[in-house]
């Protein structure tokens with residue numbers, strides 16, 4: 001496989017984690033502009049773990065996801081009672097605080113004779129774990145997709161549990177959910193926590209595949225894009241946000257057909273698409289159609 | 303000399319804050335009638351300012367002509383945003399509507415970059431006179447113009463809302479969109495006019511900021527969106543008065559933070575204040591709206 | 604069954620519910636009527652905890668529930684329908700009925716894990732039964748938003764019933780129905796009462812309520828102006844005045 005294709009595929013995979021993260025919150029009925037914060041936390045924590053503490057990659061990724069999830073849970077505790085724009089702005093505020101904190105964050109140490117570590121606004125460079133362990137770009141890409149598939153599989157399973165149903169019920173109508181015996185706050189905190197962990201996992205991968213992460217990597221643009229991907233691809237299934245990423249990064253950015261005019265074309269298309277399908281391409285209606293068709297097909301087979 | 307610093311910072315902050323106040327007024331008007339965020343607000347302003355800049359660079363247009371172009375450009379682009387991102391979306395599709403406005407953000411910014419590809423461009427300066435000295439304090443003349451313009455526009459907006467027929471209709475739509483429709487107000491038209499009005503006000507804010515800097519950068523769209531949003535939220539998201547208070551508060555806060563803590567921390571302070579207010583005191587500045595279930599329960603039940 | 608004492612709810616200056624006392628005995632159909640805006644729906648919102656009370660107390664089967672969080676009230680046995688139909692529109696009919704299983708798990712004090720995973724076999728049969736009972740069996744995979752109006756009303760009632768409540772609050776269930784559908788609803792509500800469930804029925808449709816209510820209370824401006832059997836209410840002059848207005 002050629003290098004460019006691998007890079008594109010890896011990018012799609014890594015951004016998908018943030019898109020899924022925003023999607024989980026969207027399902028719970030909350031709009032977050034700030035999932036990039038947990039992406040950043042995951043990136044820095046995982047990077048520090050392999051570079052400064054010589055942890056193995058797997059443990060570092062888990063730690064990154066864990067810290068990001070914990071942070072998201074804590075932030076959720078104080079922000080999730082807010083609704084609509086208030087919640088969205090609180091998440092954005094937190095993400096911007098984290099980004100600026102990263103600009104100020106310096107933690108340098110000498111490792112193997114070279115000074116290394118996060119260096120304020122210049123970011124955190126030389127995260128060489130993959131390189132040092134002879135893991136090729138192709139293999140790293142496989143790691144990204146293995147983890148992505150694992151996250152997706154978990155989401156698909158959760159969707160079929162009571163927890164997943166409660167999530168959608170809360171997202172649709174929190175008041176009705178409450179009347180029907182659902183502890184809305186608890187469901188939302190669980191959602192925020194998992195969303196943070198998923199974004200953190202993506203961030204950990206990002207830091208290692210790119211060998212660096214800088215505060216700019218997780219600015220507001222990443223957060224709002226992540227949100228948009230779910231709405232473009234569709235809120236009916238966890239594959240929706242992936243479809244969104246695929247369309248944007250895969251089709252438009254990487255094929256370079258619309259070089260220099262990509263956003264002019266894409267921006268207009270997205271607006272028109274959303275008018276026609278306000279809940280995305282793979283929305284609930286599409287999914288329920290597919291499910292009905294499958295059921296009929298299965299019955300016909302009997 | 304700390305007292306003097308404090309006074310000078312406060313003064314500077316009020317001046318810069320007045321441009322934030324204008325942005326917040328525009329945001330508040332749009333949010334009021336639409337009940338959703340227009341993320342393309344900043345880029346709308348950018349489009350107007352870039353059109354004005356292009357006229358200035360290539361035709362040498364005088365400053366008042368530039369101002370007219372900026373206002374007109376922002377209004378037209380605002381109209382475009384309204385047509386594509388707000389009018390076609392129903393109550394149930396607020397998130398889609400907001401994401402559509404984000405898509406247009408990207409679109410408008412790219413279009414603006416085709417118009418003026420350089421990161422930084424010159425802009426006609428407002429007034430080139432030396433700063434006034436009031437005792438030990440310094441006051442830039444262009445800052446004074448900015449403050450005066452803000453007060454003028456805020457006054458005009460308040461008058462429009464309180465005294466004119468259009469203002470009455472706007473307030474009715476903000477308050478009770480359904481009831482407004484029932485009593486015969488053309489809600490769509492009111493929304494459109496509000497949108498154009500807000501975009502024009504944003505255009506003026508963009509013009510003032512570019513003119514006091516005598517330059518404009520590609521960051522102006524992002525700048526206008528974030529500053530306007532923060533100022534609107536700090537102002538409690540409800541009234542023109544709140545928007546002005548929020549804008550001035552943000553300006554003063556930033557001026558002090560920049561002076562004492564540096565530019566990076568400056569931005570952190572504003573976001574930090576917003577976060578703390580939302581997380582720990584949402585009923586305070588924001589009023590009951592942020593939490594109160596009575597609103598959510600509403601008449602639907 | 605249900606006891607309201609001095610229950611009040613003020614919205615700013617509006618006294619939507621004003622020192623309301625009610626006692627509903629088990630196994631009854633209790634009618635609550637009153638002109639528009641007299642506080643009927645607000646009363647239901649207070650009983651279900653959607654709105655915090657301003658003053659007064661709510662007791663269910665002798666137990667104080669005034670300040671119980673909304674989401675645990677279903678498991679104490681209170682279920683409701685809404686005046687303006689409220690369903691999970693983007694979820695399927697089947698998924699809408701699943702909601703009741705949450706309350707069951709809560710009531711049966713299932714462990715958090717089994718509540719979260721929730722794969723009990725009983726649920727499937729229960730939901731299938733509810734689907735058949737409400738005549739929606741062939742619509743199980745349809746999105747609730749795509750149902751016809753009458754079907755939505757039936758689904759809402761089925762959802763409330765699936766929670767196996769002790770007290771069922773019906774807020775204008777006949778609104779927008781044709782006479783035939785109202786007849787079916789009449790039968791359905793009687794069936795529900797006969798199965799031992801207490802019903803609080805809010806209705807503007809006088810014929811229906813006079814025919815099936817065991818007892819009726821009348822609200823006006825948030826206050827109870829009369830209570831008694833349907834016959835007593837029909838001959839009460841204060842009630843006539845409230846409905847016809849003082850000018851008449």
Ligand SMILES: Nc1ncnc2c1ncn2[C@@H]1O[C@H](COP(=O)(O)OP(=O)(O)OP(=O)(O)O)[C@@H](O)[C@H]1O
Nearest residue numbers: 596599600614619638639640641642643644645646
């Ligand atoms: N969430 C709310 N916020 C403010 N006022 C409210 C709210 N809910 C109800 N009200 C007011 O309380 C009063 C009682 O309303 P309620 O809905 O309980 O009347 P109702 O008897 O159910 O009327 P209807 O027969 O029209 O359904 C009305 O004046 C109404 O405007």
Ligand SMILES: [Mg+2]
Nearest residue numbers: 643644645686
């Ligand atoms: Mg009512």
